[in-house]
Amino acid sequence: MQHTLIALVENKPGVLNRVASLFRRRNFNIESLNVGQTEQPEISRMTIVMDGQDLDARKVEVNLYKLVNVIDVQDVTNQPAVTRDLALIKVKATPEQRAEVANLASIFRARIVDVASDSVIVEITGTEDKIESLLELLRPQGVLEMVRTGQVAMMRGNASGVRYAPGANGNNKNGHEKDEEVEIFTD
Amino acid sequence: MRKTGAEILWEILTREGVDVVFGYPGGANMPIYDGMLSYPVHHVLTRHEQGAAHMADGYARASGKVGVVMSTSGPGATNLVTGIATAMMDSSPILAITGQVHAHLIGGDAFQETDVTGITLPITKHNYLITSANEIAEVVREALYIARSGRPGPVLIDICKNAQIEQVEYEYPENITLPGYKPPAHAPVADLERAAELIVQAERPVILAGHGVVMSAAVGELAEFALRTDTPITHTLLGLGNFPSTHPLSLGMMGMHGSAESNLAIQNADLILAFGMRFDDRVTGNLRNYAPRARKIHVEIDPSEIHKNIEVDVPLIGDLKTVLTELLPMVPELSHDAWREQIEEWRSESNERDILAWPDDGKLYVAHVLHDLWEATVGDAIVTTDVGQHQMWTAQYYQMDKPNRLITSGGAGTMGFGLPSAIGAWFANKDKEIWTVVGDGGFQMTQAELTTAIQEGANIKIALMNNNFLGMVRQWQEFFFDKRYSAVELKNPDFVKIAEAHGLNARRVIEPRDVPSAIEFARSTPGPVLIEFRVEKEDSVFPMVPTGADLDQMIRRPKRRAKVHQ
Numbered sequence A: 001m002q003h004t005l006i007a008l009v010e011n012k013p014g015v016l017n018r019v020a021s022l023f024r025r026r027n028f029n030i031e032s033l034n035v036g037q038t039e040q041p042e043i044s045r046m047t048i049v050m051d052g053q054d055l056d057a058r059k060v061e062v063n064l065y066k067l068v069n070v071i072d073v074q075d076v077t078n079q080p081a082v083t084r085d086l087a088l089i090k091v092k093a094t095p096e097q098r099a100e101v102a103n104l105a106s107i108f109r110a111r112i113v114d115v116a117s118d119s120v121i122v123e124i125t126g127t128e129d130k131i132e133s134l135l136e137l138l139r140p141q142g143v144l145e146m147v148r149t150g151q152v153a154m155m156r157g158n159a160s161g162v163r164y165a166p167g168a169n170g171n172n173k174n175g176h177e178k179d180e181e182v183e184i185f186t187d
Numbered sequence B: 001m002r003k004t005g006a007e008i009l010w011e012i013l014t015r016e017g018v019d020v021v022f023g024y025p026g027g028a029n030m031p032i033y034d035g036m037l038s039y040p041v042h043h044v045l046t047r048h049e050q051g052a053a054h055m056a057d058g059y060a061r062a063s064g065k066v067g068v069v070m071s072t073s074g075p076g077a078t079n080l081v082t083g084i085a086t087a088m089m090d091s092s093p094i095l096a097i098t099g100q101v102h103a104h105l106i107g108g109d110a111f112q113e114t115d116v117t118g119i120t121l122p123i124t125k126h127n128y129l130i131t132s133a134n135e136i137a138e139v140v141r142e143a144l145y146i147a148r149s150g151r152p153g154p155v156l157i158d159i160c161k162n163a164q165i166e167q168v169e170y171e172y173p174e175n176i177t178l179p180g181y182k183p184p185a186h187a188p189v190a191d192l193e194r195a196a197e198l199i200v201q202a203e204r205p206v207i208l209a210g211h212g213v214v215m216s217a218a219v220g221e222l223a224e225f226a227l228r229t230d231t232p233i234t235h236t237l238l239g240l241g242n243f244p245s246t247h248p249l250s251l252g253m254m255g256m257h258g259s260a261e262s263n264l265a266i267q268n269a270d271l272i273l274a275f276g277m278r279f280d281d282r283v284t285g286n287l288r289n290y291a292p293r294a295r296k297i298h299v300e301i302d303p304s305e306i307h308k309n310i311e312v313d314v315p316l317i318g319d320l321k322t323v324l325t326e327l328l329p330m331v332p333e334l335s336h337d338a339w340r341e342q343i344e345e346w347r348s349e350s351n352e353r354d355i356l357a358w359p360d361d362g363k364l365y366v367a368h369v370l371h372d373l374w375e376a377t378v379g380d381a382i383v384t385t386d387v388g389q390h391q392m393w394t395a396q397y398y399q400m401d402k403p404n405r406l407i408t409s410g411g412a413g414t415m416g417f418g419l420p421s422a423i424g425a426w427f428a429n430k431d432k433e434i435w436t437v438v439g440d441g442g443f444q445m446t447q448a449e450l451t452t453a454i455q456e457g458a459n460i461k462i463a464l465m466n467n468n469f470l471g472m473v474r475q476w477q478e479f480f481f482d483k484r485y486s487a488v489e490l491k492n493p494d495f496v497k498i499a500e501a502h503g504l505n506a507r508r509v510i511e512p513r514d515v516p517s518a519i520e521f522a523r524s525t526p527g528p529v530l531i532e533f534r535v536e537k538e539d540s541v542f543p544m545v546p547t548g549a550d551l552d553q554m555i556r557r558p559k560r561r562a563k564v565h566q
Helices: A015-025 A054-066 A098-107 A128-141 B005-015 B027-036 B049-063 B081-089 B116-123 B133-148 B161-165 B189-201 B211-215 B219-229 B260-268 B320-330 B337-353 B366-376 B389-397 B418-428 B449-456 B471-480 B495-502 B512-524
Strands: A002-010 A030-037 A043-051 A070-075 A081-092 A111-115 A119-126 A143-148 A152-155 B002-004 B020-023 B042-045 B067-071 B094-100 B126-130 B155-160 B167-169 B205-209 B233-235 B250-253 B271-275 B295-300 B314-317 B357-359 B382-385 B434-439 B460-466 B505-509 B529-534 B562-564
Touching: A002 A015, A002 A054, A002 A152, A015 A030, A015 A054, A015 B116, A043 A054, A054 A070, A081 A128, A098 A111, A098 A119, A098 A128, A119 A128, A128 A143, B002 B005, B005 B027, B005 B133, B005 B161, B020 B049, B027 B067, B027 B094, B027 B161, B042 B418, B042 B449, B049 B067, B049 B081, B049 B094, B049 B418, B049 B449, B081 B094, B081 B116, B094 B116, B094 B133, B094 B161, B116 B126, B116 B155, B126 B133, B133 B155, B133 B161, B133 B167, B155 B161, B189 B271, B189 B295, B189 B314, B189 B320, B205 B219, B205 B260, B211 B219, B219 B320, B233 B260, B250 B260, B250 B389, B260 B337, B295 B320, B366 B389, B366 B434, B366 B460, B366 B512, B382 B389, B382 B418, B389 B434, B389 B471, B418 B434, B418 B449, B418 B460, B449 B495, B460 B495, B460 B512, B495 B505, B495 B529, B505 B512, B512 B529
Parallel strands: B020 B042, B020 B067, B067 B094, B094 B155, B126 B155, B205 B233, B205 B271, B233 B250, B271 B295, B295 B314, B382 B434, B434 B460, B460 B529, B505 B529
Antiparallel strands: A002 A043, A002 A070, A030 A043, A081 A119, A081 A143, A081 A152, A111 A119, B002 B167, B357 B562
16 A cells, blocks of 8 residues: 655755665665755655555654654654645647646646647646546547656644654653653763 | 864864774875874774774774774775675774865766765765865764764765865864754653563563674673573674673574574574564574564664564664663563473583584594683683684684674674774773684785784784685585585685784694694784684584574584584
8 A cells, every 4th residue: 555654854965865775775665755845944854655564664764764864754644634746747739629628627626837739738736546537537638748746745733644663763752751862962 | 263174073083082093095085194193093004995994893893982994085985895884784883084086076087086975875874975174073073973872883974185174163063963863762661561571471581682782781781681580592693792601591692503502492482582683684594484483572772673574572662771771670580490491401412413512533623723712711802703614613612701702794794804803903902812713715805904913013813714715605515506616715825924924923733732832822922923723624514504494494513423522
């Protein structure tokens, strides 16, 4: 089954390379990886979509923690989360066919963002399922080109995703009364 | 105060207690070498960068401190790769500082430019590329902390030449923030309680004690736990010495060349307590039938090791010393008399068949040498090894009673590790007796460091086991390839002359009766000494679990004219 993980990482040069290298090194099969800014300039956010069981998602989580620049990882699969993907689809469309494409797009609340003499670009935002459905309907028209951003995800309200190895990044008190302050060290 | 990048590097290193570094200068690190002259640091000039990396590793393992190695860019840095990978596999804290071409030349294929951070990404715990002197102070502090904390490991800093030369305002960075790096300490209370329950229920428990015991300084806690719960201990190769091997609760080493009683105990146990070890394939054999009757508790600081090879019932992610300290009050005093008796039966049968029974036919076996060496040094020397048969025999015959005594390349299996790591260990313990046990194959890979030993006056003793074969490969070809020997015979140089040419005292031993006097000669002669032992050519290590076989499916020593040597 598909798993969606959110990773917060330090916004430093080479961090994407470290994450990608880890996936290659540990033989993890990743379906999509999206990287972008967050509300904090020093932190970037990755949304990782992978195929596998819970144990595979756990492996990705704990291995990510081996990277010094990874701050937090959670699995938002089957959790109250909003997930979105954006696609630009260039469809063959003569002036006579445009109406049909526009009609399909509007049913999916997609937009036509460019019109050329024999093609149009449809922009759609939504879950993967929604994008796949529109794509299937557009295929008979002739899909010339497509680009997708890969999934991004955000938990609703105060909820947080699953952390398979609680305390794996040392953030958790684990039921102990005292916990060492390790964020700043002055040894 | 304004300082150059090179001066800032040495300021931080010396302030953090670094007083010896191993390395090799070159074009891209000359400002660092120039800066070094003003600081109280001893530099060990090696003959090859790989030797320098292994020395830093040996120093780190013998001292518990971070070992520092330096090289220039390009080939200097790539020569470190084997040493860094060796440290990575065995979680050894070394800091590699490499020179890099000017920042404005990066990416342009300049002379001696290599993408060193790219090459070492998968074999370091973390690495840095520094392009400006402003970054050096914080990065060096971070690097030393990362190398030695949590699960230790190698860290590399690649410093561009311009960053070494630039002058910037310097202030010691008191506080450093690493938002994504927080080594876990405490395991969850609920998991500790669950573990205690399993421990109380168990009838046939066994502790698998690994390198983590030593690195977490949990030797005392391990002993207290084992004695209180009356639980036998078997060791990984790197865990030897974390509990006295001569204690009745110790079963010796586990795994491919482990003792039969260790492997039988694991396969028949109803509870496995894995302390700071990682279920490497060399200790598990066939994973599908590993410890089939046992529930498993795994105490480990690196969460990625949990469920990696073996799915466990209770993972305790945390620092071993902390976890054991918190677990100890939860378990009562226990005894497992029936289980201990069963294990003693296996042990005495195995003593007759395998490890303590080598043929008594007048020929010289490695076992003789190691047994005599162990007796002569009262088991208290630091022993480093290369990789192969002699390494396994060292693990079997040199009974380690104290931690940080056996220094060997376990995970990576790096030939050529023995001699340089012994030199490194000597810098950490100049008052201790240091031996390196090497084979004729591996020794020749880093033989050039004999000169380094002489130049530094390193008081190390080399026991060279010469069988004119790459012994372990030969053994595999004998067992698994119908004795079709392929590229394993060595036509060797005269090792005594080689040693003497470098300035060492050296002797050759052919007869078993000459072993004790040769060892005594080495021990009583100051400075580096080499003893070449001409050992039986086609001896094999027993017992042996063939690759992929179940752990209790061991090839045992054929019953020849075997005699028990106690």
